[in-house]
Amino acid sequence: xxxxxxxxxxxxxxxxxxxxxxxxxxxxxxxxxxxxxxxxxxxxxxxxxxxxxxxxxxxxxxxxxxxxxxxxxxxxxxxxxxxxxxxxxxxxxxxxxxxxxxxxxxxxxxxxxxxxxxxxxxxxxxxxxxxxxxxxxxxxxxxxxxxxxxxxxxxxxxxxxxxxxxxxxxxxxxxxxxxxxxxxxxxxxxxxxxxxxxxxxxxxxxxxxxxxxxxxxxxxxxxxxxxxxxxxxxxxxxxxxxxxxxxxxxxxxxxxxxxxxxxxxxxxxxxxxxxxxxxxxxxxxxxxxxxxxxxxxxxxxxxxxxxxxxxxxxxxxxxxxxxxxxxxxxxxxxxxxxxxxxxxxxxxxxxxxxxxxxxxxxxxxxxxxxxxxxxxxxxxxxxxxxxxxxxxxxxxxxxxxxxxxxxxxxxxxxxxxxxxxxxxxxxxxxxxxxx
Numbered sequence: 001x002x003x004x005x006x007x008x009x010x011x012x013x014x015x016x017x018x019x020x021x022x023x024x025x026x027x028x029x030x031x032x033x034x035x036x037x038x039x040x041x042x043x044x045x046x047x048x049x050x051x052x053x054x055x056x057x058x059x060x061x062x063x064x065x066x067x068x069x070x071x072x073x074x075x076x077x078x079x080x081x082x083x084x085x086x087x088x089x090x091x092x093x094x095x096x097x098x099x100x101x102x103x104x105x106x107x108x109x110x111x112x113x114x115x116x117x118x119x120x121x122x123x124x125x126x127x128x129x130x131x132x133x134x135x136x137x138x139x140x141x142x143x144x145x146x147x148x149x150x151x152x153x154x155x156x157x158x159x160x161x162x163x164x165x166x167x168x169x170x171x172x173x174x175x176x177x178x179x180x181x182x183x184x185x186x187x188x189x190x191x192x193x194x195x196x197x198x199x200x201x202x203x204x205x206x207x208x209x210x211x212x213x214x215x216x217x218x219x220x221x222x223x224x225x226x227x228x229x230x231x232x233x234x235x236x237x238x239x240x241x242x243x244x245x246x247x248x249x250x251x252x253x254x255x256x257x258x259x260x261x262x263x264x265x266x267x268x269x270x271x272x273x274x275x276x277x278x279x280x281x282x283x284x285x286x287x288x289x290x291x292x293x294x295x296x297x298x299x300x301x302x303x304x305x306x307x308x309x310x311x312x313x314x315x316x317x318x319x320x321x322x323x324x325x326x327x328x329x330x331x332x333x334x335x336x337x338x339x340x341x342x343x344x345x346x347x348x349x350x351x352x353x354x355x356x357x358x359x360x361x362x363x364x365x366x367x368x369x370x371x372x373x374x375x376x377x378x379x380x381x382x383x384x385x386x387x388x389x390x391x392x393x394x395x396x397x398x399x400x401x402x403x404x405x406x407x408x409x410x411x412x413x414x415x416x417x418x419x420x421x422x423x424x425x426x427x428x429x430x431x432x433x434x435x
Contacts, residue, residue, distance in 0.1 A: 003020065004019055004020050004021045004023070004029070005017055005018070005019060005020070005029070005030060005122070005237070006018060006019075006020055006122075007122050007123065007205060008236075010207055010236055012264070013207045013261075014129075015123065015127075015205050016205060016206075016207045016236050016237075017122070017202075017203075017205040017206050017207075017236070017237045018234055018235060018236045018237060019231055019232075019233060019234070019235060019237060020233060020234070021233055022230070022231070022232060022233055023227045023230070023231040024227065024230055025227055025228060025229050025230050025367075025404055026226065026227065026228075026367070026403065026404030026405075026407070027226065027227050028224060028225070028226055028407055029214060029225045029226060029227055029237065030202075030203070030224075030225045031222055031223065031224045031225070032200045032202065032203060032222070032223050033221065033222055033223075034187075034198035034199055034200050034221055034223070035107065035110055035125070035198075035199045035200065035201055036103060036106040036107040036109075036110045036198065036199050037052075037103070037106070037187060037196055037197065037198030037199070037221050038099060038102045038103050038106055038196055038197060038198075039052065039195060039196040040099055040194060040195060040196050040197065041096060041098070041099055041102075043194075043195055043196070044066060044068065044096075045058070045068060046058075047068075047195050047196070048068065048069050048070040048074050049067045049068055049069060049074075049078060049082070050069055050070075050074035050075070050077055050078035051070065051074055051220050051221075052187060052189075052195055052196060052218075052220045052221050053070055053220070054189065054195070055070045058070060059071065059072070059075060061075070061082070061086060063086050063090060064085075064086045064087075064089035064090050064093075065089075065093070066089050066096060067082055067085075067086070067089075081106065081109065081110070084109045084157045085102070085105060085106060085109065087156045087157055088105060088153050088154060088155075088156050088157055090156075091153070091155065091156045092152070092153055097149055097150075097153050098146060098149070099196075099197050100146060100177060100180055100181055100184070100197075101146055101149050101150045101153055101177070103180055103184060103197050103198075103199065104150055104173075104176050104177050104180045105150065105153055105154055107125075107170070107176070107180065107199060108154065108158060108161070108164075108166065108170065108176075109157075111125070111166055111167070111170060112158070112164060112165070112166070121201045121202045122201075122202040122205060123201050123202050123204055123205045124167070124201065125167055125169075125170065125179070125199075125201055126167040126168070126169055126170075128179045128182075128183050128201070128204055129179070129182060129183075129260075130169070130175045130178035130179045130182065131178060131182050131259075131260040132174070132175060132178050134260045135178070135260070140174075143174055143177050143178055143181070144174060146177050147173035147174040147176075147177055148173075150173045150176075150177060151173055161173060180199065181258075182258070182259060182260070183199060183201075183204040184197045184198060184199050185197065185198055185199070185200055185203070185216070185223065187218050187221060187223075188217075188218055189218070190217075190373075190406075190410070190411055190412040190415075191373050191376075191377075192369060192370060192373050196221070198221060198223070200223050203216075203223065203225065206225075206237055206238065206239045207236065207238055208238060208239065208240060208241040208242075208255065208259070208261075208263060208265075209238035209239075209240065209263075209265045209267070210240055210242075210244050210251060210263060210265045210267035210268055211240075211244075211265065211266065211267045211365065212228070212238040212239045212240045213227060213228060213229045213231050213235070213237060213238055214226060214227050214228060214231075214237050214238060214239050215228050215239065215240075215368070215369055215405050216239055217369060217405060217406050217407075217410065219410060219411070224406075224407065224410075225237070225239070226404065226405060226406075226407060228367050228368070228404060228405060241255060241258075241259055242254050242255060242258075244267075244363075244364075245327070245330075245363050245364070245370075246277075246327070247274055247277055247278075247327065248267075248268050248271045248274055251263065251268065252268060273363065276325050276362065276363075277325070277326065277327035277363075278326065278327065279323045279325045279326050280321070280322040280323045280326050280329075281321075284318065284321045284322050285318075285322045285326050285328050285329065287314065287318045288314060288318060288319060288322065288326070288328040288329055288332055289328045291310065291314055291332075292328060292331060292332070294310070295307060295310050295311060295332065295335055296335075298310065299335055299338065299339075302342075304338075304339040304342040304343050305339075305343065307335060307336075307338075307339040308336060308339035308340060308343060308345070308348075311332050311333075311335050311336035311339065312336055312348075314332060315329070315332055315333065315336060319332065324355060324358065324359050325359055325362060330356060330359050333352050333355050333356055334352075334356060336348075336352045337349055337352040337353050337356065337377075340352060341377075341381075346381055346384055346385055347385065349381050350378065350381040350382055350385055350387075353374070353377060353378035353381055354378060356374060356378075357374065357375065357378060357394075360374050360375075366400070366401055367400070367401040367402075367403075367404040367405050368401065368405070369401070369402070369405040369406070371401055372398050372401030372402040372405060372406075373398075373402075373412075375394050375395075375397050375398035375401065376394075376395070376398045376402070376412070376416065378394050379391050379394035379395040379398055379419065380419070382394055383395075383419065383422070383423060388423050388426050388427055388430070389423075389427065391419075391423050392420060392423035392424065392427070395416055395419050395420045395423065396420065398416055399413075399416050399417070399420065402416055
């Protein structure tokens with residue numbers, strides 16, 4: 001752990017992480033490889049299980065039929081961490097354990113063959129909270145079922161956890177799974193889409209704020225923590241555990257359900273954006289709110305045609321009387337954008353995308369990676385449709401955000417620079433062909 005960070009007790013929050021030096025906006029605060037990680041089940045066929053890159057075609061492990069790799073090199077490098085898991089997966093076929101069970105098992109394998117020195121971690125797994133005492137019976141019940149699944153899954157390789165040379169709390173499947181679910185991080189790709197889950201012990205010290213001073217981005221499985229504002233010495237470092245574009249009540253409920261605390265950050269206590277999110281007459285936006293669960297279902301089923309029809313119909317009828325800032329209208333416009341992209345309706349996609357940009361800039365204080373990624377998506381559409389000047393302008397705005405949130409060397413940043421260069425070259429060619 002870098003000397004610029006230290007543990008401390010954060011008032012009202014328990015353990016926390018703060019800086020010992022002044023950190024500038026955009027600075028890399030810390031980077032870490034996971035103690036254990038795995039690709040999400042729902043993406044198991046699309047993402048390399050070693051380097052976490054999305055690929056059209058992947059090599060499949062001939063034994064467990066589950067793990068996939070982009071090439072032989074990745075497969076060989078993954079073998080040391082996959083070989084025990086491979087036997088466990090084979091023993092359960094055709095059933096596949098949940099992400100949290102697979103992650104907990106990988107964690108046990110990592111602890112049983114400690115290759116990397118975990119001594120420099122500021123926060124050991126033993127100290128991680130399981131929050132079992134504050135869980136509802138229903139949640140404990142769910143975790144108990146996962147714990148039985150974990151024991152069954154490990155049968156081939158670790159028949160008796162209690163006998164192993166593991167930290168005491170890791171010998172108890174229920175408490176281990178509780179720790180995993182409260183402390184794991186979602187690993188996302190450059191476009192912030194979830195691809196897996198991982199445990200980064202020291203970074204579990206980071207407390208939540210709905211307006212944090214740091215963001216996390218990933219390069220493969222490597223987590224990078226960057227400051228999005230200037231941070232003073234001895235100031236606590238914070239990240240957001242949840243998507244912040246939701247009403248205060250919804251954010252607080254999610255944080256209580258998943259992480260067992262009530263958020264009292266300034267953003268929650270002042271509810272400063274709730275009025276804007278509910279702008280317009282309730283009677284006009286209510287139909288949009290009521291339709292969202294059905295539309296989200298269509299999105300989950302990847303029924304893009306029905307999704308686009310549903311969204312565009314509602315947006316053109318009811319939605320025309322609702323301000324663009326309204327949260328439910330924005331969610332629907334975003335879904336219409338996704339559906340249009342999947343169906344290759346580029347003109348429509350660009351229109352929907354452009355509608356969201358003004359609103360995103362109101363909700364996401366810059367630099368915020370979500371706003372940067374949205375600008376980039378819209379810029380790509382404008383470029384494809386040969387609206388070159390618009391595209392260059394959008395890419396420039398994206399670059400102002402992505403550079404501090406992702407850093408100079410992130411693939412997203414280099415991709416953006418390349419696209420801006422392409423636009424400039426095309427504009428020069430256009431103007432010279434006119435003369």
